[in-house]
Amino acid sequence: MRPFGRWPDPLVPLDIVLAVAVGLFVILTAPQVGSAVGTDTPSHLDATGYLLVITTAAALVFRRRFPDVALAVAAAATFTFVMLGYPDGPIYLGVMVAMYSVAVARSTRHAVVWAVVLAITYLVWLVVVTGQWTDALDTLGWLAAPLGLGVAVRTHGEARFRAVAHDRRRQVYEERLRIAQEVHDAVGHSLAMISINAGVALYILAKQESPQPQMEATLRAIRQAGNGALDELRATLATYTGQVSPPDQRPPPGLAALPDLVSATAVDGLRVHLDVTGVPNGVPSTVDHAGYRIAQEALTNVIRHAAAEHATIRVEYGPHQIELLITDDGRGGKPPNPAGSGLASMGERARALRGSFSAGPVEGGGFEVRAILPYGGQVVR
Known part of the structure; x- marks a missing residue:
């Protein structure tokens, strides 16, 4: 898995399926689980309860594009659901999925701040409204678990992304090195032959009795240009191969x-x-x-x-x-x-x-x- 921000487009159809699955799970299991926080009698869903469950599940549809909004809506609906006395067991699943999404899509500090704010909000409600401390560890569990999992997934995805990017840069470098070597072999040979032939022509010209200063100057210019270009070509290739330049090599012109x-x-x-x-x-x-x-x-x-x-x-x-x-x-x-x-x-x-x-x-x-x-x-x- 990769961080959501790396994906080209949010996978909305999969999120819709996930939201429907979470909503159905909460609706089907809520009436049969325990009792509401602070009460001794089972609490069953009514119209308001169903609306809050649907709201929590619907927020998950936007968890990739707007993870913070999804977590805020899911948390608000969940806390309202619990405060109204509905069964509090499976309803936390929506917040856990949203918390995981924030941890994957945002920085670790950002996700931790969200988790701390939600934990403090819920714990204050437990102490002030219900006067109970028994659910405190459960609260830390259903926030810490998705937070840790999301951070781990994001870290792993970023590491893989960096590895792929490094591999691509290495491939580009190797291809450039191959091209540079090909250019050196082809152009370097031609430049060397030009310089040699110009030197031979100068030697033959010097043996002739009639001076030809213009031709001699042209040949010397050709030889000088060929030698200079060959030296620069070798120096440029050395920067790709990592070879150490010899002491007498000229610096860049x-x-x-x-x-x-x-x-x-x-x-x-x-x-x-x-x-x-x-x-x-x-x-x-x-x-x-x-x-x-x-x-x-x-x-x-x-x-x-x-x-x-x-x-x-x-x-x-x-x-x-x-x-x-x-x-x-x-x-x-x-x-x-x-x-x-x-x-x-x-x-x-x-x-x-x-x-x-x-x-x-x-x-x-x-x-x-x-x-x-x-x-x-x-x-x-």
Whole structure:
């Protein structure tokens, strides 16, 4: 069994059957059991008694959706039933079911408060009205038993729920690890081959008599980009596998690595200019890394889509934020692949830091990407 709050919909038909069963049991057994509290003669049900029994049973129909209301109605009808002198034996069954429902659906403290209030109310009535103490232990029994059972069921259900959630998280993690390993094996191999072939091409190019500086610069950029991407791929996979990074492994790239990014982007005749103002004092590593990734993705879009000759990266360090501006002189307009995730990824990185992001064409041609990354408790509106 699970806590009622975990069930998608209250099982009203089953509760109706339970309410009818409780009502019939009380009606059929009440006239034959003992006598009313404080009296010496048997007490039989009349119209009022039947109405109170039906009220107690009817409250159980709502015990899953409104357990507190069900317990309050059942307790009020039961106490009225007993105070009017009707047989008090089986009538407590309705309160016991309602008490169990509250213990399952609510916190332990909440259920204990209900049990204490009901016990005090009933015991005061026993002492003041009937002057009897003999039923005191019975009172604690018909409240403590369903309370303890309900708490046990709820605790067991919550433990099972946590176990299932933990198992699902573990399965998701294992699936991500498998995908990461597949990506590493496939992409890592391709990047390694790109780097090796670029190195071979550089070696052959160096043996030639006629210099080709543009081709050499392009090959060096390709090799540098391939090696850097392969290192980052390995570092990312290490976070999933729990492997310890070797001492010489570079930390996650930040804005200080932009010069290397600029040199690696010098392909297809694209010239990138880097302009940095301010001093990077106290910039958290998460902000620094996010800024680098935004600049990296923006330059990737310039190479793939803009057909630009010049691009500029401007980094302005402020006392509580970093402002990034990446512009180019390319075709501008909307991205040729609206379904791509590049712009969305950059925006998510900025908003995750409670910053702002904008991207779009500019007047006179070209495209502009602007991101403001706050830190130190600041929020960009």
